[in-house]
Structure formats: structure tokens, C-alpha cells
Amino acid sequence: MDVQTPFHSHPAPSSFQRTEELRNISPHPNHDNDSEEQYFLDMAETPQPEKTPAAIHQRYSRDSNGAFELGNHKSHHWWRPIALMVMWLLLGSSVGLGHHFAYQSLDQQPQTVFSQSWAHNLGSAAAFLVKTSFTLTILLALQEVLWFSFRRRDIKISLLDKLFTLSSNPFSFVPSAFANAPLATALAAFAWTIPISAILSPGSLVVGPMVTFNDSICIVPTFAASSPNISFYQMIPHGSGIQGPNTGIQKLASQIFAQGVILDIKSPCGTNCSFQHSFYGPALQCVNTSSPTYLNEQVASYLYYNATDLTTFNEDEDSLIEMSITYRNNSKAEVKSDLNYVSILCTAYNATYELSVNYTNGSPKFSPSLTYHEQLQNLNMTEYVSPGNYPWHLNSATLVREVYDKHLNGTWAQSPTTQYSTPDTNIGNTILVGNTINANSGAISSLWFVNRDLLNGIPELLTNLTISTLAFSPESTSTSCSSSKETLVYYYNPNLLLIPYSIAFCLGFISFLVGVFVLMHTGIRTGDIFSQILVTTRNPFLDEIARGHSLSSADADVMKDYKLRLGKFKSPRGENGDYSNGREVEHAAFGLAEQVDSLH
Numbered sequence: 001m002d003v004q005t006p007f008h009s010h011p012a013p014s015s016f017q018r019t020e021e022l023r024n025i026s027p028h029p030n031h032d033n034d035s036e037e038q039y040f041l042d043m044a045e046t047p048q049p050e051k052t053p054a055a056i057h058q059r060y061s062r063d064s065n066g067a068f069e070l071g072n073h074k075s076h077h078w079w080r081p082i083a084l085m086v087m088w089l090l091l092g093s094s095v096g097l098g099h100h101f102a103y104q105s106l107d108q109q110p111q112t113v114f115s116q117s118w119a120h121n122l123g124s125a126a127a128f129l130v131k132t133s134f135t136l137t138i139l140l141a142l143q144e145v146l147w148f149s150f151r152r153r154d155i156k157i158s159l160l161d162k163l164f165t166l167s168s169n170p171f172s173f174v175p176s177a178f179a180n181a182p183l184a185t186a187l188a189a190f191a192w193t194i195p196i197s198a199i200l201s202p203g204s205l206v207v208g209p210m211v212t213f214n215d216s217i218c219i220v221p222t223f224a225a226s227s228p229n230i231s232f233y234q235m236i237p238h239g240s241g242i243q244g245p246n247t248g249i250q251k252l253a254s255q256i257f258a259q260g261v262i263l264d265i266k267s268p269c270g271t272n273c274s275f276q277h278s279f280y281g282p283a284l285q286c287v288n289t290s291s292p293t294y295l296n297e298q299v300a301s302y303l304y305y306n307a308t309d310l311t312t313f314n315e316d317e318d319s320l321i322e323m324s325i326t327y328r329n330n331s332k333a334e335v336k337s338d339l340n341y342v343s344i345l346c347t348a349y350n351a352t353y354e355l356s357v358n359y360t361n362g363s364p365k366f367s368p369s370l371t372y373h374e375q376l377q378n379l380n381m382t383e384y385v386s387p388g389n390y391p392w393h394l395n396s397a398t399l400v401r402e403v404y405d406k407h408l409n410g411t412w413a414q415s416p417t418t419q420y421s422t423p424d425t426n427i428g429n430t431i432l433v434g435n436t437i438n439a440n441s442g443a444i445s446s447l448w449f450v451n452r453d454l455l456n457g458i459p460e461l462l463t464n465l466t467i468s469t470l471a472f473s474p475e476s477t478s479t480s481c482s483s484s485k486e487t488l489v490y491y492y493n494p495n496l497l498l499i500p501y502s503i504a505f506c507l508g509f510i511s512f513l514v515g516v517f518v519l520m521h522t523g524i525r526t527g528d529i530f531s532q533i534l535v536t537t538r539n540p541f542l543d544e545i546a547r548g549h550s551l552s553s554a555d556a557d558v559m560k561d562y563k564l565r566l567g568k569f570k571s572p573r574g575e576n577g578d579y580s581n582g583r584e585v586e587h588a589a590f591g592l593a594e595q596v597d598s599l600h
């Protein structure tokens with residue numbers, strides 16, 4: 001037997017023949033075989049049989065032929081990886097469920113019940129533990145599946161490098177890895193996917209506003225037309241007759257008409273609330289009519305606006321309040337050749353106001369709805385006023401007269417001989433119309449244009465004025481108010497937490513089942529540790545091809561092309577060994593296909 005032959009390609013009863021691959025391997029040019037061998041022989045001390053620990057002699061068992069019984073060899077505590085995987089699965093599941101129930105308890109609770117920063121920090125910590133636990137489960141299964149894959153295929157050393165780094169280097173996921181070790185590659189992909197759960201789950205709890213509503217009965221102001229404690233009119237000095245609207249109404253009307261808004265009313269139910277109530281008050285209704293006879297071509301050349309009060313001013317209680325208005329419907333400040341005139345008739349009515357008021361941060365929004373009834377009687381300017389008289393129609397008529405007399409009545413026309421015009425009406429002080437800023441442009445231009453349709457704009461003036469008087473009304477009524485309160489609360493979206501955690505658990509559980517199957521099949525506990533690599537690389541052929549690259553394999557391209565498999569390595573016995581009957585000695589190691597047999 002050639003005892004110097006380190007391995008053989010074909011088994012023989014008592015010897016091996018040198019393989020062709022070994023014959024083609026040349027020692028590294030800087031390597032001195034004899035000197036290196038002598039160096040290690042000098043340094044090594046031959047162990048004395050009597051000093052060899054008894055455990056070494058008892059470690060292996062022989063079959064009837066004296067060969068090692070690898071088939072019956074089992075790792076001590078081979079079940080430990082299973083116990084660890086169960087522990088990590090239970091830990092990850094427990095923390096994940098605890099995370100869910102903790103966030104669920106905060107759902108729609110005020111943000112003040114628990115610190116937002118601590119809720120975020122504890123949630124991030126829980127997500128980290130869940131991610132880590134399930135990832136460790138997968139990695140434990142991966143190392144068992146990886147070594148199991150090495151038994152089943154001949155794999156290039158270059159691919160072995162990538163398989164060993166699947167869990168640490170995403171660039172190791174190459175097509176050849178999926179082709180040669182699909183199960184191990186899939187588990188490694190699981191391990192890379194799990195951390196996504198730690199990104200999504202903390203975002204399942206956010207802080208946002210919640211609006212709560214409360215219904216109650218509140219006291220709201222109403223129109224004080226029939227109240228003896230308030231009068232919108234003023235008396236003739238040293239007399240008993242009505243002179244017209246008082247100065248308070250005049251100032252209020254000027255403000256409301258110029259701004260086109262309703263005077264703010266103090267909220268009876270907080271900064272965010274709403275209520276509805278109705279009252280009886282004055283209102284205007286305007287309709288289109290035919291153009292008046294006086295509107296001939298000569299007049300139309302310079303007429304912009306004309307309002308004629310049709311009310312009969314006498315002591316007749318049945319006299320009604322009406323006004324006829326004709327105006328040029330210009331939308332720009334330029335005179336047009338085709339003059340477009342509109343004529344309307346506005347009549348005062350008693351109406352029911354259905355008023356909806358909605359306060360948002362203290363600012364009210366009014367939404368009135370009017371139902372018209374009988375026409376409103378005119379203000380009797382000579383009527384004697386005393387507490388015994390019912391001044392309801394007097395207050396209502398006063399508001400109409402403020403609109404008619406102070407702001408609508410009159411004419412706006414341009415002089416036929418000059419470009420200037422002197423309005424004989426206060427409608428220009430309202431939001432309804434506007435005029436050009438520059439009246440000295442040197443050309444005949446209109447000083448008049450309509451901001452909005454007067455058919456609806458004029459009734460809106462009285463509506464806004466009537467509602468604005470509620471701000472200082474001495475009369476009130478009770479109605480149902482709905483108040484709202486905005487509070488910062490926690491909002492929990494369980495889908496953002498349970499779905500990632502469930503996916504992570506499923507991936508971990510699948511990996512656990514695969515790991516248990518491999519361990520039950522092999523009975524061997526492995527790992528990506530140095531000692532595991534040490535016991536599986538005892539092959540002289542590996543020493544030979546690695547010669548010259550003891551510090552780094554980065555440039556060992558030729559070596560990386562060899563295909564290896566983990567199996568029962570076959571080598572000849574040494575002549576001076578413990579076994580001198582010429583039979584083979586078997587141990588598990590990486591080797592070429594012809595150097596190893598399958599491990600069962």
C-alpha cells in the first residue's frame with residue numbers, strides 16, 4: 001500500500017489510487033514541503049498512550065470491520081436548537097401580542113393619559129424584540145438547513161462562500177444559490193424580510209384630534225321687534241312722532257352694508273357649537289319688472305342708477321313699502337355701446353327666519369332660510385309712541401326705511417356735458433356697487449359697475465341687518481345647542497401592527513418546521529462556528545489546493561472552481577496507526593465527489 005498517497009479516486013480493498021486532480025496540483029513555488037513538514041514534526045509532541053484522556057478512547061465506536069460508525073453517531077443535545085427556536089418563537093409572539101394589547105388600550109384615549117414619547121419608545125423596543133426573536137428563529141433553522149444542503153449537492157467553493165454569507169450579505173443572493181440550495185436561500189430571504197415589521201409597526205399608533213359632541217339647552221337671542229325695552233327708531237325732538245332710525249341702527253347698517261357681513265353674535269354654547277331657532281322679522285323680496293317709460297335714449301346715455309320710493313307716506317295703516325329700481329348692469333368700469341338696463345321692484349314683507357348658526361373656533365357662520373308672509377306696513381311717521389302701543393311693525397319698518405332711505409334711494413347719473421358724476425344716493429357705500437378710482441383719466445368713462453346682482457343683493461342687505469340686531473337684543477329664547485370639543489387622542493390601526501407581525505411569525509414558524517425536520521433527519525447539531533468548520537475540513541486535498549493562501553482566499557480563483565460535498569471522507573490508514581489491518585478509516589469532511597460517500 002502506498003501510504004504516502006493522501007487520497008484515492010477509486011476505493012480498493014486496502015488502498016487508494018491517486019486521483020488525476022492531485023497529480024495536476026503543483027506546490028506553491030515558495031513552499032518547501034520537507035522543511036514545513038519537519039518544522040511541524042519537531043514542534044509536535046507525540047501523545048503518550050497512557051496520558052491520552054479516556055474520553056478520547058471512548059468517543060468512537062467500531063463496527064465489526066473496525067470502521068467508524070458514522071451512521072450511529074448523534075450530536076450530544078442535538079435537540080437544543082429546537083428548544084432555542086421554540087423559545088424565540090414564544091418570546092416574539094408574546095411581545096407582539098403584548099404590543100397589540102397595549103396599543104389597543106390606548107386607542108381613542110386622550111394623549112395626556114400616557115406620554116406620547118414613551119409610547120413611541122416602548123413601541124419601538126417591542127418591535128425590535130419581535131423582529132429579533134423571529135429573525136433568530138430563522139437563523140437557527142438556516143444554519144441547520146445550510147449544512148444539510150452541503151450533503152446533497154456538489155457545490156463550488158465560490159458558491160459555498162456566498163451560501164455562508166447569505167444572512168450577512170444581500171449580494172450573496174445569486175441565481176446559483178437558489179439553484180443549488182433553494183431552501184437555505186429562501187430561509188435567508190426570510191431573515192432579510194423580517195426587519196420590515198419593525199419599521200411598520202410603530203406607525204400603528206398616532207395622535208390626532210377627536211371631536212366629541214354634546215347636546216344641551218341654551219339661551220339664544222331673538223329679534224326684539226315686539227319688545228318695549230328697545231326701539232330701532234328715534235323720536236322727533238320735543239315731540240311724540242317718529243323721526244326715523246336711531247343713530248345706533250344707522251351706524252350698524254353702515255358697517256353691515258359696507259362690509260357685506262353679519263355682525264358677530266357671542267356664542268351661547270362655546271367656541272365650537274351650533275344651534276337653530278326661528279323668529280319673525282322684516283325681509284325684502286325683489287322681482288324683475290319692465291323698463292320704465294322715462295328710460296329713453298337721451299336719459300339712458302348718462303343714467304347709471306335710479307331708485308324711486310313708491311311708499312305712501314301718510315297715516316294710512318294699510319300703506320305698504322315698495323321701491324322701484326332701474327340700473328345699468330355694467331360688470332366693468334367701461335361704458336358699453338349696447339346699454340343693458342335692469343328694472344326691479346322690491347317689496348317689504350313680514351317673514352319667518354329659520355336661522356342656523358355654526359361656530360367654529362368662536363367665528364359664526366349664519367345660514368338663514370326665509371318664508372315670506374304678508375306685506376309689511378309702512379312706518380307711520382306721526383304715530384304717538386307709548387308703552388301701550390305695540391311697536392312690532394315700527395321696529396321692523398325702521399330697518400326697511402334705513403335700507404330704502406339711507407342707502408338705496410336716489411339717482412346716480414353722469415353729467416351730459418362732463419365726464420364727472422355726482423351720485424345722489426348712498427348705494428355706492430354698500431358692497432353692491434363700485435366705481436373707478438381715477439375720475440380724471442381724460443376720457444368719458446363710467447364711474448359705475450355692479451359687484452353683484454341687485455335682485456338678490458338688495459334683499460341680503462336687510463337680512464344681514466336684521467340678523468345683526470340679535471347681537472344687542474334684550475329678548476331671548478331657549479333652543480337645543482350642539483357643542484363640540486376637540487381633544488388630542490391616540491388612534492391605533494391594528495392592521496399596521498398585526499399584519500407585519502403575523503407575516504413575521506409565519507416566516508419564523510415555517511423556518512422552525514424546516515429546522516426541526518432537518519434535525520430529526522440528521523440528528524446532528526451544527527452551526528456557523530469555527531469548530532464546525534474545523535471538523536469538516538480535515539482533508540489533505542483541501543490543504544493542497546489551499547496552499548499559498550493561508551492568510552486570504554481573495555485571489556484563490558482556481559481553488560474556488562472546485563466542487564465539494566459534505567460526506568463520509570475515505571482515506572488510507574497509516575502504517576503506524578492504531579489500525580493495521582488495512583481497512584478504511586471514515587470521517588465526515590468536505591471533499592470531491594469521488595472522495596466522499598453520502599451521509600445518511
